Amino acid sequence: MSTADVCAAVVPGVQVTGAWLSAARDAQAGHLMQVTDKVSRQLAELQLTLGEGPLLDASASGGPVLASDLADRESGTRWPAFASAACRAGAAAVFVFPLVVGAIRAGVLGLYRDQPGPLSDYQLGDALVFADTATMLLLDAQDRAGGSTGPGGGPGGQPADLASHRAEVDQATGMLTEQLGVSITDAFVRLRAYAYANDLQLAEVARDIVARRLRLFPDPDLSPRHET
Amino acid sequence: MDGHLLSDTFVELTDTMVADFDIIDFLHVLTSRSVELLDVSAAGLLLADPRGELRVVAASSEAARLLELFQLQNDQGPCLDCFRSGQPVAATDLSADQRWPRFAAAAGQAGFSAVQALPMRLRDQVIGALNLFRTTPGAFDADSVHVGQALADVATIGLLNERSVRRRDTLNEQLQTALNSRVIIEQAKGKLAERLGIDVNQAFTLLRDQARNRNQRLSDLARAVVDGTQPITGPADGAGTSRPGARQPRPGLRPRPVP
Numbered sequence: 373m374s375t376a377d378v379c380a381a382v383v384p385g386v387q388v389t390g391a392w393l394s395a396a397r398d399a400q401a402g403h404l405m406q407v408t409d410k411v412s413r414q415l416a417e418l419q420l421t422l423g424e425g426p427l428l429d430a431s432a433s434g435g436p437v438l439a440s441d442l443a444d445r446e447s448g449t450r451w452p453a454f455a456s457a458a459c460r461a462g463a464a465a466v467f468v469f470p471l472v473v474g475a476i477r478a479g480v481l482g483l484y485r486d487q488p489g490p491l492s493d494y495q496l497g498d499a500l501v502f503a504d505t506a507t508m509l510l511l512d513a514q515d516r517a518g519g520s521t522g523p524g525g526g527p528g529g530q531p532a533d534l535a536s537h538r539a540e541v542d543q544a545t546g547m548l549t550e551q552l553g554v555s556i557t558d559a560f561v562r563l564r565a566y567a568y569a570n571d572l573q574l575a576e577v578a579r580d581i582v583a584r585r586l587r588l589f590p591d592p593d594l595s596p597r598h599e600t
Numbered sequence: 601m602d603g604h605l606l607s608d609t610f611v612e613l614t615d616t617m618v619a620d621f622d623i624i625d626f627l628h629v630l631t632s633r634s635v636e637l638l639d640v641s642a643a644g645l646l647l648a649d650p651r652g653e654l655r656v657v658a659a660s661s662e663a664a665r666l667l668e669l670f671q672l673q674n675d676q677g678p679c680l681d682c683f684r685s686g687q688p689v690a691a692t693d694l695s696a697d698q699r700w701p702r703f704a705a706a707a708g709q710a711g712f713s714a715v716q717a718l719p720m721r722l723r724d725q726v727i728g729a730l731n732l733f734r735t736t737p738g739a740f741d742a743d744s745v746h747v748g749q750a751l752a753d754v755a756t757i758g759l760l761n762e763r764s765v766r767r768r769d770t771l772n773e774q775l776q777t778a779l780n781s782r783v784i785i786e787q788a789k790g791k792l793a794e795r796l797g798i799d800v801n802q803a804f805t806l807l808r809d810q811a812r813n814r815n816q817r818l819s820d821l822a823r824a825v826v827d828g829t830q831p832i833t834g835p836a837d838g839a840g841t842s843r844p845g846a847r848q849p850r851p852g853l854r855p856r857p858v859p
Contacts, residue, residue, distance in 0.1 A: 433773075433777050434777055434781065434784070435773050435774070435775075435776040435777025435778075436772070438769035438772060470780075473783060474784040475784045475787055490768060490769055493650060496650045496772055497650040497652060501651055538671065539656075539664075539667060542783050542787045543787070543789055545790060546786065546787040546788060546789060546794070546826065547790040547791065549787075549790075549791050549794075549826070549828075550794035550795050555828075556787055556791075556826050582790070
């Protein structure tokens with residue numbers, strides 16, 4: 373599965389008109405990776421031009437921004453320039469999901485509708501699952517770019533189930549930033565790669581790290597430091 | 601019930617909500633005060649994730665065993681029943697309760713004998729539950745349940761404070777933001793625990809205390825810690841434990857890979 377598949381599947385999946393996906397490397401501004409149509413592209417680019425909009429709000433808060441009617445007063449007050457420009461571009465509702473795991477920022481998934489109306493509870497739940505999938509795909513892509521052997525997005529690669537992931541996984545990720553001297557994103561990638569390479573469940577590995585039964589060491593290929 | 605403590609609590613909670621407040625910190629205060637006010641041993645707040653899970657956002661203690669107990673209720677337990685029915689659910693003696701065998705066993709092992717779950721309701725929607733534990737069996741008195749429900753309602757209002765309560769979208773935005781903030785706090789706990797050679801529970805206390813001392817939102821500080829933009833020093837009484845920036849494993853830590 374690819375990020376293009378996620379965008380293609382989310383449109384009929386949660387009954388929206390179009391979708392876009394942009395990737396971010398940690399806190400840096402994202403670049404647009406996928407769009408399903410012209411309006412989506414415009415929506416993604418508008419916010420960068422205007423310096424306001426649900427995308428930027430979602431990136432700042434770490435939570436989704438759900439604007440089910442861009443013509444209502446709330447949206448007009450929140451984003452005076454964006455709301456009217458988005459309406460002119462052909463969008464009536466915009467839903468933006470930051471692709472995050474705590475402080476890890478992988479990107480943003482944006483959806484729009486040409487008619488106003490909120491996502492139902494089921495659609496919201498499904499959109500969040502699509503967002504989780506996209507998050508893991510983006511992190512896997514970074515993993516491959518980094519050259520280490522990881523879970524990958526290929527056959528046999530199992531994306532971690534973010535919804536059911538436990539506090540220990542987050543704590544272990546935080547611990548690994550110190551053990552490995554890397555960013556939180558890289559720490560998470562390493563944690564998953566270790567679990568995959570050793571055929572262990574992510575939660576098991578995390579529990580061992582938190583209980584201090586297991587330490588990981590900086591990759592000798594990537595770091596001059598060597599711990600014994 | 602201590603009426604003075606009760607009024608103090610409501611003043612404290614409403615005070616917190618006036619300014620640019622942090623929802624996770626607010627809910628932590630709320631669970632801590634629940635323990636004092638309602639004569640219970642532990643309290644936790646669970647929110648419903650639209651993906652279909654109940655997730656802990658705040659607890660009176662960060663003890664792993666307690667957090668497990670809350671999380672276990674995704675399979676069975678009073679919180680799940682309360683969430684599904686929208687009604688309070690109580691078990692006055694878990695050792696004799698047949699409804700949730702796995703949950704009752706785990707609660708018993710953790711030393712709890714009685715449990716009460718109170719719904720966080722917003723009109724027709726149940727968004728989560730306040731979970732109260734006691735170490736002694738017996739009924740929760742009506743006053744406590746009444747005040748407990750009021751605290752659960754205050755928690756709901758806290759989640760909705762930023763914008764119009766009528767927007768359903770807002771509630772969902774706030775829920776997800778709170779859940780993600782909780783993840784950031786867990787990541788920061790791990791990072792601090794490793795850096796300072798303390799356990800994750802101590803790391804949480806340290807994080808919370810420093811956020812208060814610096815008058816900073818708990819989740820903002822947690823994010824700054826994880827991003828490495830704001831250093832945190834060890835607890836004052838344990839100044840010798842480690843220096844900030846020290847990355848060496850503590851002498852007592854034996855590296856041991858999983859076979």
